[in-house]
Amino acid sequence: MRQYSLQTHDDIPSEKLFTGEPARLGSTRTQKPPFEAKNPFLASITVNRELHKKGDRSCMHIEFDITGSRIRYDAGDHIAVYPTNNSELVDRFGQRLNADLGQVFSLNNVDEDASKKHPFPCPTTYRTALLHYLDITSCPRTNVLKELSDYTEDAKDKAFLASMAQATPEGKELYTDWIINHHRTLLHVLEDLPSVNPPIDHVCELLPRLQARYYSISSSPKINATTVAITAVLIEYTTKTGRHQQGVATSWLKLKRPTDDLQPKVPVFVRKSQFRLPFKPSIPVIMIGPGTGLAPFRGFIQDRQCQRKDGKPVGETVLFFGCRHEDEDFIYEDELKAFLEDGTLTQLHTAFSRDQPEKIYVQHLLRQQKDEVWRLLELGGHIYVCGDARHMAHDVDEVLHDIVIEHGNMTREKASDYLKKMRSRGRYSCDVWS
Ligand SMILES: Cc1cc2nc3c(=O)[nH]c(=O)nc-3n(C[C@H](O)[C@H](O)[C@H](O)COP(=O)(O)OP(=O)(O)OC[C@H]3O[C@@H](n4cnc5c(N)ncnc54)[C@H](O)[C@@H]3O)c2cc1C
Ligand SMILES: NC(=O)c1ccc[n+]([C@@H]2O[C@H](COP(=O)([O-])OP(=O)(O)OC[C@H]3O[C@@H](n4cnc5c(N)ncnc54)[C@H](OP(=O)(O)O)[C@@H]3O)[C@@H](O)[C@H]2O)c1
Incomplete structure (x- = not known):
């Protein structure tokens, strides 16, 4: 039983389409303070420099320009970044699901009285949903595997997916090994089980929302109140199935060059924390x-x-x-x-x-x-x-x-x-x- 029904649109004017805004339509086109989680500020990156002197890992010192945002921060606060998924991965998703990623659609809650009308901002295109709204790289939960089992005619694959979704010790062990320990994402599951062919709109309903990533701010406003620095380690690893995985936010930030005016800016907001220096500076x-x-x-x-x-x-x-x-x-x-x-x-x-x-x-x-x-x-x-x-x-x-x-x-x-x-x-x- 699905919670959302699909509506496709063929004649919606472009200004009515969500293009990655987390909540308010057009919030990224017309930027208005106050900036917070539902209304992030689009910051440009002014510095992106490698901090490791050698070795195969990478740690970035990144500076965001928050001029004109009226955002205030203190040392010890966090800055949240809304990342964008890798576009090649999104294309791979589209190909595997045999979908037209340019199609405009809405997912509407079948319960008309529910407060949450859509799982993410709609109407939008499948491409935008996969780039900005959906977490396409984490491990699918067991209920998702159960739903996927409905989309195969292959009895073996159907039973395999259903067994991983079972709350028995064997089911849990199988799930932990095949999904968690091998870090299989939903795309990996679909690649490894070619008989499973869910429609893209149901996949969009099943995937969790892409979350903002938090970073401890590594600068002081006393030096420069309009610059926020972060210190972020690039997440990169190879899974047991031999797939090269990269962290969504850190691999996206890594490619952002300050000199490139064509680079889209980074949606950010500051979250106040309790991590504070003593009120009296004389305290050690x-x-x-x-x-x-x-x-x-x-x-x-x-x-x-x-x-x-x-x-x-x-x-x-x-x-x-x-x-x-x-x-x-x-x-x-x-x-x-x-x-x-x-x-x-x-x-x-x-x-x-x-x-x-x-x-x-x-x-x-x-x-x-x-x-x-x-x-x-x-x-x-x-x-x-x-x-x-x-x-x-x-x-x-x-x-x-x-x-x-x-x-x-x-x-x-x-x-x-x-x-x-x-x-x-x-x-x-x-x-x-x-
Ligand atoms: C309050 C707070 C402050 C933070 N401050 C900082 C900070 O100052 N600097 C910083 O770098 N990060 C910080 N983080 C972490 C940061 O928010 C992100 O989680 C991190 O940058 C990874 O994001 P990502 O999107 O690149 O990776 P994701 O796409 O989210 O991938 C990360 C996930 O990949 C998996 N993974 C990672 N390594 C491996 C591995 N070797 N093998 C298998 N799986 C693996 C894990 O499941 C992990 O959760 C902070 C987090 C919080 C909550
Ligand atoms: N959520 C995420 O995706 C994410 C993102 C960034 C960091 N992290 C986590 O945050 C931690 C720090 O990461 P990092 O890359 O900044 O650091 P790091 O380079 O992995 O580690 C910094 C230093 O801490 C040491 N260390 C390891 N275990 C320790 C322990 N129990 N107590 C004290 N020191 C210890 C390391 O030593 P050895 O390595 O030689 O043992 C190394 O010298 C890691 O656990 C990492 O997994 C998670």
């Missing part, structure tokens, strides 16, 4: 950010540098940074060394995980510096952690517990309360993602 700060976790701290350090220049008493500013190799992915090395030289950074601790036989991570250096960490905590210092949510933030938290237990002469329970209190008072903040 300890920042822990390996890899792209350094991003918000670049903004924080720029902020502190400006406060010093303004003659304010600025407290100690300590950074723990980690990367794989000193001569490869030590991002912003020159800037960090300059901050150290001019006294903005009072300590810089670097963990180069792969430059010696055993791994050295930020939390190992934090443990080495336990006396210093405790001294700064006793001075009322704030702790910030940014980057990998899966392991690093947890490991850092463990070391902080150990430091508080040892130096504060506390039980584990008391140490947890101490750190909990720090969190609730905004003295221990995390900006982490996985």
Whole structure:
């Protein structure tokens, strides 16, 4: 039973067609503040520079120009980017589904009383829907596989799709292996099971909405209020089926050259966060950010540098940074060394995980510096952690517990309360993602 019915249109004037706007028709043609998630600002890219010195990975320093947007931000905020899917991939989708991507259509909710009339802005073309509105690169959920099983005459493929959709241990195992572990997207499923031929409008109904990507802002408005910088690692990997996959947003941003006036601009909006420097600049700060976790701290350090220049008493500013190799992915090395030289950074601790036989991570250096960490905590210092949510933030938290237990002469329970209190008072903040 479908939730949306297909309506095709052959005579809609072009100004009535959605061309990628997330909500309001024409919002990308006539830009009006305030800019937010439903009304993003079209920013041009003024800088797109590689931060890795060598190696096969890429980390981009990108600057967006937000002049005229009236967008305000603080160091520690996030900027969201609405990406566009790869156009060759969209063409491949169209070919596989044997569809005319130029066809204008609407998907209308069959329940006329429902508040959500369409799954994404309609009327639009299939090409626009696949480029801007639909997530065509993530793994399909089990309910989608179940729906696909209706579109094959091949008994084996039908049973295979249906079995992956079953909530039994065998079904879950099959789904985890064939879809998740092999990172098969919907297109990969259709390529690997050629007997399955769903109509494009149903595929558009089944695919999830393409989401905006968030980035920690890596600049300070005190340096330039109309420039927002991000520090983004290019996502690239090969799946077990041998397919080369690229992250939607990062591969799209990678190709954007500042000099090219013909490049479409980037739809962005700023999301305020709680990740903030102490209100009083004299309070010491300890920042822990390996890899792209350094991003918000670049903004924080720029902020502190400006406060010093303004003659304010600025407290100690300590950074723990980690990367794989000193001569490869030590991002912003020159800037960090300059901050150290001019006294903005009072300590810089670097963990180069792969430059010696055993791994050295930020939390190992934090443990080495336990006396210093405790001294700064006793001075009322704030702790910030940014980057990998899966392991690093947890490991850092463990070391902080150990430091508080040892130096504060506390039980584990008391140490947890101490750190909990720090969190609730905004003295221990995390900006982490996985
Ligand atoms: C609050 C917040 C702040 C963030 N800040 C930053 C930041 O400062 N810098 C930054 O670079 N990113 C940051 N991110 C992550 C960012 O939002 C995007 O998720 C990231 O850039 C990838 O987007 P993409 O569209 O390029 O990749 P997608 O197309 O979304 O692909 C990413 C997906 O690919 C899969 N994948 C990735 N690597 C592999 C692999 N090796 N093997 C198999 N599958 C894999 C995973 O499923 C992953 O979720 C932040 C996220 C949040 C929520
Ligand atoms: N959602 C996304 O698509 C997305 C986008 C960007 C980043 N991320 C995730 O965010 C994290 C950071 O990515 P990145 O590319 O910026 O960093 P990175 O270059 O992968 O890692 C930075 C440093 O952190 C080290 N490290 C690994 N595990 C650690 C741990 N448990 N504790 C402390 N340090 C650890 C790494 O060491 P070794 O590698 O030598 O072990 C390396 O020296 C990764 O987990 C990545 O998967 C996700």
